[in-house]
Amino acid sequence: MKILVSIKRVADPDNASKLKVSSDGTAVTSEGLEWKMNPFDDWSLEAALRLTENAAEKNARVGEVVLVSIGPNDEHTQRIIREGLAKGAERGILVEADDANLDSNVVSQILKAVVDKENPDLVVMGKQAADGDSNVAGTKLAARLGWPIINYAMKISTNDDGKTLEVKRELDTGVATVKVTGPAVITTSDRILQPESVKNGITPADHQYAKLEVGGRYASLKGIMQAKKKPIDQMSLGDLGIEAKVALKYTKFELPPARSGDTTFVESVEDLVDKLHNTAKVI
Amino acid sequence: MSAQTNPLIDDGLIEFLLYDVLNAESLCELEGYEHHSRETFDLFLDSVRRLARHDLLPTYKPMDEELPEFRDGRIVTHPSLPHLWRKMVEVGVLTGTRPEAVGGQQIPMLVHMMATAYLMAANLSAYGYIGLTLGAAHLIEAFGSDEVKERFMAPMYEGEWTGTMALTEPHAGSSLADITTTAAPTEDGYYLIKGSKIFISGADHDVTENVVNLALARIEGAPSGTKGISLFAVPRLRPENGELVSNDVTVAGLIHKIGWRGLPSLALEFGDVGDCRGWLVGEPHQGLRYMFQMMNEARIMIGVNGAATASAAYHEARTYALERKQGRRLGDRGADQVPIVEHADVRRMLLRQKAIVEGSFALLGTAARYADVANRGPESERERAHLLLDLLTPIAKTFPAERGFEANALAIQVHGGYGYTSEYLPEAYMRDQKLNTLHEGTSGIQSMDLLGRKVVAKGGAPLRALAEEIALAVTEARAAGCDAELCDAVEQATDRVVSITMELGQRGMAGDTDGMLGHSWDYLDMMATLVVAWQWLRMAAAARTRFKDEPTQQARLHGTEAAAQYWIRTEVPRISVLAELCRTAEDSYLKAQPDWF
Ligand SMILES: Cc1cc2nc3c(=O)[nH]c(=O)nc-3n(C[C@H](O)[C@H](O)[C@H](O)COP(=O)(O)OP(=O)(O)OC[C@H]3O[C@@H](n4cnc5c(N)ncnc54)[C@H](O)[C@@H]3O)c2cc1C
Numbered sequence: 020m021k022i023l024v025s026i027k028r029v030a031d032p033d034n035a036s037k038l039k040v041s042s043d044g045t046a047v048t049s050e051g052l053e054w055k056m057n058p059f060d061d062w063s064l065e066a067a068l069r070l071t072e073n074a075a076e077k078n079a080r081v082g083e084v085v086l087v088s089i090g091p092n093d094e095h096t097q098r099i100i101r102e103g104l105a106k107g108a109e110r111g112i113l114v115e116a117d118d119a120n121l122d123s124n125v126v127s128q129i130l131k132a133v134v135d136k137e138n139p140d141l142v143v144m145g146k147q148a149a150d151g152d153s154n155v156a157g158t159k160l161a162a163r164l165g166w167p168i169i170n171y172a173m174k175i176s177t178n179d180d181g182k183t184l185e186v187k188r189e190l191d192t193g194v195a196t197v198k199v200t201g202p203a204v205i206t207t208s209d210r211i212l213q214p215e216s217v218k219n220g221i222t223p224a225d226h227q228y229a230k231l232e233v234g235g236r237y238a239s240l241k242g243i244m245q246a247k248k249k250p251i252d253q254m255s256l257g258d259l260g261i262e263a264k265v266a267l268k269y270t271k272f273e274l275p276p277a278r279s280g281d282t283t284f285v286e287s288v289e290d291l292v293d294k295l296h297n298t299a300k301v302i
Numbered sequence: 303m304s305a306q307t308n309p310l311i312d313d314g315l316i317e318f319l320l321y322d323v324l325n326a327e328s329l330c331e332l333e334g335y336e337h338h339s340r341e342t343f344d345l346f347l348d349s350v351r352r353l354a355r356h357d358l359l360p361t362y363k364p365m366d367e368e369l370p371e372f373r374d375g376r377i378v379t380h381p382s383l384p385h386l387w388r389k390m391v392e393v394g395v396l397t398g399t400r401p402e403a404v405g406g407q408q409i410p411m412l413v414h415m416m417a418t419a420y421l422m423a424a425n426l427s428a429y430g431y432i433g434l435t436l437g438a439a440h441l442i443e444a445f446g447s448d449e450v451k452e453r454f455m456a457p458m459y460e461g462e463w464t465g466t467m468a469l470t471e472p473h474a475g476s477s478l479a480d481i482t483t484t485a486a487p488t489e490d491g492y493y494l495i496k497g498s499k500i501f502i503s504g505a506d507h508d509v510t511e512n513v514v515n516l517a518l519a520r521i522e523g524a525p526s527g528t529k530g531i532s533l534f535a536v537p538r539l540r541p542e543n544g545e546l547v548s549n550d551v552t553v554a555g556l557i558h559k560i561g562w563r564g565l566p567s568l569a570l571e572f573g574d575v576g577d578c579r580g581w582l583v584g585e586p587h588q589g590l591r592y593m594f595q596m597m598n599e600a601r602i603m604i605g606v607n608g609a610a611t612a613s614a615a616y617h618e619a620r621t622y623a624l625e626r627k628q629g630r631r632l633g634d635r636g637a638d639q640v641p642i643v644e645h646a647d648v649r650r651m652l653l654r655q656k657a658i659v660e661g662s663f664a665l666l667g668t669a670a671r672y673a674d675v676a677n678r679g680p681e682s683e684r685e686r687a688h689l690l691l692d693l694l695t696p697i698a699k700t701f702p703a704e705r706g707f708e709a710n711a712l713a714i715q716v717h718g719g720y721g722y723t724s725e726y727l728p729e730a731y732m733r734d735q736k737l738n739t740l741h742e743g744t745s746g747i748q749s750m751d752l753l754g755r756k757v758v759a760k761g762g763a764p765l766r767a768l769a770e771e772i773a774l775a776v777t778e779a780r781a782a783g784c785d786a787e788l789c790d791a792v793e794q795a796t797d798r799v800v801s802i803t804m805e806l807g808q809r810g811m812a813g814d815t816d817g818m819l820g821h822s823w824d825y826l827d828m829m830a831t832l833v834v835a836w837q838w839l840r841m842a843a844a845a846r847t848r849f850k851d852e853p854t855q856q857a858r859l860h861g862t863e864a865a866a867q868y869w870i871r872t873e874v875p876r877i878s879v880l881a882e883l884c885r886t887a888e889d890s891y892l893k894a895q896p897d898w899f
Binding site for chain 2: 051104229237
């Protein structure tokens with residue numbers, strides 16, 4: 020099975036307090052921020068790795084994961100690709116583009132061009148990026164490809180090398196189970212990190228992955244050293260025959276109002292309900 | 303502050319130390335490190351950090367509260383341990399520094415140290431299993447025969463089994479020369495071991511299926527004292543016909559400890575029924591020599607335990623001081639209470655902790671870098687690096703443990719009465735920290751090692767090398783524009799330390815042992831104060847050079863400069879007092895008789 024996984028570098032969401040808005044309010048500035056892999060992509064990478072390995076044989080690779088990242092050709096983008104390779108993916112593709120020229124429209128165009136070149140059996144993506152939180156790139160890509168889209172996957176199983184898949188989707192109202200014939204685009208929810216969320220027909224069905232607390236597996240030192248030898252292809256939009264036309268325009272950014280750190284102690288449940296109702300006005 | 307949000311160690315500090323102070327990237331030029339780069343270092347640090355914060359830290363308090371149990375002759379440990387052990391092995395911390403031939407990736411000690419410090423800060427006992435296993439396997443790697451390596455080292459490096467150091471006996475702790483466990487040779491290549499050990503950490507658990515004890519014992523008929531001690535691999539279960547069978551190692555008791563509570567320390571009996579087999583590691587009678595050769599590494603690791611534990615507590619205190627509101631600034635009659643960080647005395651406590659924690663990491667990193675150069679540097683630099691490493695080891699072990707304990711107490715103090723409760727973490731960190739002044743040679747033993755052995759070795763060459771290094775740092779600090787008074791103070795203190803050392807050395811040579819060593823503790827304190835001042839001067843200089851023109855790094859620059867100033871102004875003046883105690887051989891306790899106490 021060959022899976023394409025898109026990964027984006029985002030300003031470290033744990034450092035959101037350092038975010039600043041440019042003086043004209045039309046952009047978020049990235050000065051002094053640390054970059055890391057979009058956590059949602061980290062989950063989808065975990066799902067893709069599980070689909071393409073035999074976990075009972077020390078995670079022996081039985082399929083191929085190709086990473087694609089779109090962004091400036093700098094150390095940050097390269098580093099998240101290298102991190103994905105260190106976790107187990109086989110190859111990387113870096114499509115060079117300026118952040119200002121990217122929106123879900125352009126991104127889905129680029130990913131379509133990469134899919135056309137690579138012919139994967141599946142594309143697995145994060146449901147959204149932690150910076151823009153737009154939640155549309157996956158769906159747009161599927162539309163461009165004419166492939167099915169399955170959003171918010173929490174369980175994926177296949178028995179025939181990804182040709183047909185059973186996917187459980189996490190919805191506000193419950194869990195929907197869908198059967199899909201590939202190729203398809205899947206976006207994942209954090210439940211995909213659960214110990215038995217992915218079955219690929221090769222890893223024994225009763226295998227339980229270790230519980231992951233907040234993200235995918237950690238890159239091991241061995242994996243990091245192996246990743247140095249794995250290729251990262253670099254290409255430009257021109258190489259893919261794409262002209263970047265941003266369709267989305269940001270008109271204004273504002274920082275959320277500062278939260279007051281005050282803590283109030285309450286004497287009784289009645290008091291608590293009263294405070295929540297009348298002071299905080301949340302119930 | 304919730305445990306989950308404690309950063310444990312400041313990432314910016316580690317980056318600064320590795321790349322701006324200690325030039326970790328240049329280690330990639332050394333033989334055997336060529337395949338590394340800053341990128342591999344950073345990715346490794348990142349993985350280990352996340353493992354520490356997301357997996358180890360949340361289990362810290364549960365492990366401190368839910369103790370191991372002694373049930374039916376076996377020890378049952380905390381249920382989260384097998385999972386944590388697996389993850390630590392998988393990420394590569396167990397074999398990270400070891401060569402590829404034994405499954406490692408040969409990462410510099412310096413980088414491995416800074417990465418694993420996060421695991422120690424997150425959960426000292428959980429990391430303890432790694433530290434012990436690495437120590438045991440490395441001993442076999444260095445000295446064992448191929449057969450012993452295959453049988454015992456390989457399963458440890460693969461993470462299938464864990465290891466221990468089984469040295470201490472009830473009547474032989476600091477004085478290992480007095481151990482009495484015996485080893486009787488047999489015709490089948492193994493020895494029959496008999497004796498009692500105590501405090502053996504990790505000797506039984508349910509984390510992995512087997513444990514290999516690296517035990518010191520005396521072969522029958524061996525010379526007495528240190529020259530008759532041999533090293534053996536004594537597994538809990540021994541491989542026999544493809545199976546693991548009992549090796550007559552019994553747990554005689556589980557020791558109730560005040561810290562490191564996830565890692566059981568046990569009283570052990572070897573050979574209760576006369577069938578405990580041990581396999582000799584290396585040559586007969588060389589056991590203590592082998593141990594001593596590995597000692598720098600082991601002792602420095604204890605120093606990292608100390609720095610890491612003080613760091614975790616410091617970060618708790620720092621956050622608490624920013625959030626806790628109490629009182630008003632002097633002279634301010636305003637209505638609102640201010641965060642306690644506004645009070646001068648609280649700032650003193652925080653800055654003191656910072657000076658101890660960060661000074662410790664810099665010192666430990668410096669020692670680790672010397673270890674890297676001593677092992678893999680150009681031939682011409684190795685000997686000097688070795689001398690400096692040997693000299694710094696007792697200090698790098700003791701300073702973070704002793705002053706770390708003080709920093710841990712300050713973290714409680716910053717929390718006020720709340721710090722004295724088990725609702726907050728600092729009291730637990732303080733209990734953990736105390737062990738570091740005791741195991742791997744107590745602080746008292748370290749002080750005698752430093753003054754009685756290290757500084758006087760090779761006609762004083764190590765001390766001369768140190769004085770040269772400090773002089774170089776002073777020159778660099780001057781060039782970087784650091785406060786001239788601070789530079790002068792460190793320079794003068796170095797002269798004082800060199801001259802008193804020469805004087806004490808001469809006393810020793812003249813046979814006046816008490817006159818030389820009676821104040822070994824004060825000597826260690828003095829030396830540690832100096833080398834940490836040296837580290838702070840280096841950090842201040844590097845920070846000026848690196849951050850002066852970086853708007854986003856001004857807090858780091860000023861914080862570094864303030865801590866350097868604090869240490870040199872408030873601590874370095876003690877050096878002349880301590881030197882004076884050594885010089886006059888002040889005799890209050892030297893003359894005190896047992897019935898005076
Ligand atoms: C929690 C814990 C875990 C441990 N884990 C292990 C382990 O895994 N394996 C292992 O082998 N051991 C282990 N130990 C044992 C530890 O290494 C010893 O406790 C230590 O070496 C000190 O020995 P002792 O306790 O017998 O103290 P003693 O040697 O009796 O020392 C008592 C005091 O006397 C001082 N003293 C002793 N001799 C001298 C001297 N010659 N000059 C000056 N002062 C002296 C010491 O500094 C100390 O202050 C552990 C101990 C603890 C508490």
